[in-house]
Amino acid sequence: MTHAIPPDAFPELAAFALGGLSAALEAAAEPVRQGWEHRMRVRAAVGDGDGRLLEARLAGLPIDARLRLDRGALARAEARYRLSAGGEETAADAALRGAGGAGLAGIAAAAHGWLVGGGDGDALPAAVPRALAYAFGGSEPAGVVGVTALAAEGEGREAFVRRFLRAAAVQAAAGREALAALAAARAEAVRRLMERARTPPAADGEAADLAALLEEEPRPPPRRRRAPRSDSRALAAIDRVTVRPMGAAALAAALGLTVRGASALADGLVAVGALADLSPLKGRRCYALPDRVGLTDALHPPAEPVPVPPLPRSPSGPEPDPVPPLDLDGLDGELRALLRDADAAIGRIRRRLSGGGDG
Known part of the structure; x- marks a missing residue:
């Protein structure tokens, strides 16, 4: 039995x-x-739309923008994402931060006042998390992404504040679960890498040992410093794609490798199951944690039913006669003879057309 929560x-x-x-x-x-904040910002930027399309676009994957969000909606969502991630403060930030001293209810009331006063609603998905972070003095709680819905017409501030606080509680709990899931996905990727590194090369005849893929050094190490471990760049690659899906060129720039070396490294991690290749197209490789393979579903439109052509008529067996035999009973003699001659002429024409001759 559930009990209503008092306001x-x-x-x-x-x-x-x-x-x-x-x-x-x-x-x-x-x-x-960082990866969790990226995912939450994508969700906040899109709202009720398809966040996978926006994330695929941010990752540089080739997408068909005619799918579930048109190009204008994708461009607006991308602008909201960059506003959240770039740290640029707006007038909405000033309005909400000034109310932070009154606690969560004060931030909610300030959001309501901003909306009913005609403020830009697109600024709130970035301003609300920053105001909450300022109030709590910790990391940005970007998981609270759905509390900035436009106030219903004529809705009073008290009702909006209650709805805001209820949504904040629910979404913060869900965000904590999402954070734990992402941490588990990264830990599983690292576990697979370490398990593969401990496997003797002779036990795996399908590919060279992963260490062989890491021979390329980004630059000669200084003499007084120890050279990095053979798996250090592999761990760095996992961390990079934990933040967000990355193409081979971006991964190479982040790791200080050539594109060829970064591709070889990432392909080795894909082979052991630590990473997933989201776009196995030449020149458009994109890598992510295996839990992001659902992004590829956003790259293709839903399959349309293919019309089934009619089955061809079987060439074997006698062709049924489309003209039924005439019933000549009860007809006048001359009319009966005329119909019989017409029926015979039709039969000859049909046989000629079918290649059987006059017979």
């Missing part, structure tokens, strides 16, 4: 959930935290 409990529930999310973000590894 007075919403601030406490939201504060508890946001505090847990902030603490989890502080404890997370840096690549996991």
Whole structure:
């Protein structure tokens, strides 16, 4: 049996959930935290649309923008994403940050005032998380992405604040679960790499040992410094794609390798299951953690049913006569003879057309 939550409990529930999310973000590894913020910003930028399309576009994958979001919607979503990720503050930030001293309810009331006052709603997906981070003094709780929906026409501030706080509590809890899932995906990728590194080369005849793919050094190491371990760049590659899907060129620039070396490294990680290749097209390779393979579903339009052509008529067997035999009973003699001659002429024509001769 479920009990209705009293409105007075919403601030406490939201504060508890946001505090847990902030603490989890502080404890997370840096690549996991950055990757989680990227995914949450994609979700915030798109709203109710298809976030996979935007993420595929940001990753440089070839997409068909005519799918579920038109080009204009994708461009607006990309602009909202860059506003959130770029740190550029707007007038909405000033309006919400000034209310941060009044706690979560104050931020919610400021968001309501911004919307009913005609403020730009596209600025709130970036301003609300920053205001929450400022209020909590921790990492940016970007998982709260759905509390900035436009206020219903005529909706009072009190009702909006309750809805805001309820959504903040629910989404902060869901964001904490998403953070844990991403951390588990990265840990699994590292586990597969380490397991492969411990496997003797002779035990795997399909490909060269992963260490052989890491022979290329980005630059000669200084004499006083120890050369990096053979798997250090592999771990760095996993961390890079944990943040966001990356193409071979971007991965090469991030790791200080040539494109060929980065592709060989990433392909070796794909072979052991640590990474996934989202776009196996020549010149358009894109790598991510295996949990992002669903992005490829956004690259192709839904399959349309193919019309089935009619089956051809079988050449074997006698062809059925489309003209039924005439019923001549009860007809006058001359008319009966005329119809009989016409029936015979039709039969000759049919046989001639079918190649059987006059017979």
